[in-house]
Amino acid sequence: MNLDFELNLTQQQKLVMTQQMQMSIKLLQMSNMELNEYIRSEIEENPLLDGKEVIKNDEYQSEMSKVDYKEFIKYLDFDNYTHENYSYRSEEEEVSPFNFIGSKKSFTEYLLDQLREISIDSETRHICEYIIENLDRDGYLRDSLEDIGMAVHKELKSVQNALNVVQSLEPIGVGARNLAECLKLQIYVRNVNDTKLIEIIDKHLGNIAENKYGVIAKELNITPKEAQEYGDYIKKLEPKPSRGFFTGDEVKYVVPDAFIRKIDDDFYVIMNDSSIPKLSINNTYKNILNTENDKKDVDYVKEKLNSAMFLLKSIEQRKTTLYEVLNEILRYQKAYFVGKTNYLRPMTLKDISEKLGMHESTISRAIREKYVYIDTKGLVKIRDMFTTGIASAYSVSEDKKDMSTQKIKNEIRDLIEKENKKSPLSDQKLSEILKEKGMNISRRTVAKYREEIGIKSSAKRKRY
Structure with a gap:
């Protein structure tokens, strides 16, 4: 038995994620509201960070003097502005008692x-x-x-x-x-x-x-x-008596991370920075770095300065990544946005990652729990714009060689809505009809998609 000890030198590649890398990934995954909460907590903990949320009165007057009101008035309806958004009321106007309700009744x-x-x-x-x-x-x-x-x-x-x-x-x-x-x-x-x-x-x-x-x-x-x-x-009876009453759960509002606006005849991605405080570095701490009298104070300021700079850089990187992803989605789905088609093209994370030269995991993190407001479509979850495709039964052209699963689901829904309720279409029959329309999917796939859109089987849809 050989009990000798030996030392062997080997090489191996290993990715070690630093704390900053982990934080950068975490920030990339955050939605606007999550990022807002995180920034607020950082402002409280880091004295070098200043967060500017509201324009001061003198700055407001200065900014308003630059506004071209003739152009601005055209866009009052752009974001659903109405007179109800403003608090001004005439003395004669009746005030609703509902304005003074302070809390919801449970x-x-x-x-x-x-x-x-x-x-x-x-x-x-x-x-x-x-x-x-x-x-x-x-x-x-x-x-x-x-x-x-x-x-x-x-x-x-x-x-x-x-x-x-x-x-x-x-x-x-x-x-x-x-x-x-x-x-x-x-x-x-x-x-x-x-x-x-x-x-x-x-x-x-x-x-x-x-x-x-x-x-x-x-x-x-x-x-x-x-x-x-x-x-x-x-x-027709009510199975849940408390339905419609406040039960303690607050409504969670969704804040879009970006807008896709139609300006003239083209679409543009506009990032939504309104819900995120504008961060800056507090200048009062420069004196401590310049004097260098107290090494402990200097080290503390340097540490907080590095942390603040990293946060600013990570937020900007998050914004840039999401902008590039949305811009590529806009380019990829141009026909959908301009109204030439009612359905999204099949699009995967890999399609976007290859175009941008990013890893799929980066794309996935960038769009996680994030929403975009599209002028022609309303509020859309970015993840929902990624759909897989199914090969067409007979078309070989570039534009029609495949179609999104969402389009197939819509076709299934339309066929079922128009069916004879006394003799509803079976999954097999739906599969045959879809194949005639160039959608090559099996009965099992039809059943899967039907269940995903919340439609019961033919036996449960039958009316006497």
């Missing part, structure tokens, strides 16, 4: 307000308040009455009486323990006394979801058409 508050108007004893009111506070986000009561009784130290009968009060509140269906009870509460308030309808709700909600009206018809001794009419009625 679903829970809405129910509690109704409860205060009902004349009930304090014990029942207390249990009702407990039940309301414990409803889930859909308006259902998931806790058992026994558990509620133990929590409030009351008998089961008292809890049931309180639940009856809660279930009498609007919207009807609130406080239900399950979907069937929610639907039946809505039926009872309409004074509908149909035993077959109740039986369908109790036993056949799954069959309604699967469009199995033949099964329902056989068990209830009615025709499939009658069963389907029951199903149509049930589908």
Whole structure:
């Protein structure tokens, strides 16, 4: 046995990402809103960074003096400007009381307000308040009455009486323990006394979801058409009582990272810098570097200066990368933007990366969770503009040798919308029709695309 130790010298290539490289990649991936939040935190931590967000009054007057108002007035409607955007009002103009609403009323508050108007004893009111506070986000009561009784130290009968009060509140269906009870509460308030309808709700909600009206018809001794009419009625009821109410989740607004504007007869990419503070280096710290009296202070300023300069450089690099990507997309999809076609050409990350000489991962990071506002199309997620292609069945020309999956999905949707609902098109039939139109896709691919656009199978689309 050889137990000697040996030293061997070998060469290997290895990529070691520095902390700055990692931060640069992280900044590239950020959306405008994420970058805005990050910049704000950096301004708070780095005293050398200044963030300018609002034009000062004297600067504002100076900037406004340069505006050609005759030209500016043409573009007031360009970004949906209306008189409602401004706060000026005449003295005679009536002020709406809705302008003074300070906060949204939650679903829970809405129910509690109704409860205060009902004349009930304090014990029942207390249990009702407990039940309301414990409803889930859909308006259902998931806790058992026994558990509620133990929590409030009351008998089961008292809890049931309180639940009856809660279930009498609007919207009807609130406080239900399950979907069937929610639907039946809505039926009872309409004074509908149909035993077959109740039986369908109790036993056949799954069959309604699967469009199995033949099964329902056989068990209830009615025709499939009658069963389907029951199903149509049930589908008009509200399965989520809290729908439309504020449940605590704020609406997340999307800020476009760029605009694609049509100016004269051409399109241009314009980056959106309005939501990002304009960063600059604070000049007051120059004196510390010039004096060099305190080495500790100088080192601190140098460290913060390097950090600030790197942030400025990374933000500019992020902007440049995204601009180049969007500009190439605009060039690649020119026919789509000018209106010559209603569909995007098949376009992958590789197509754009090869044109720009960037890695695919860089393109992917640059467009991650970012949006662009297009004059002719509205707000579009940049990622959605990348679509794969499928070979045409018979065309060999450069313009028609392939087509985007989005176009095929639209064709599937159009065919299904126009089909005979009594005899809906099967996936196989759809595949055959698409092949006749030059779209060479299999039945399985049709089924896949149909499910992706949220359309049920032919069996579930059938109408009696």
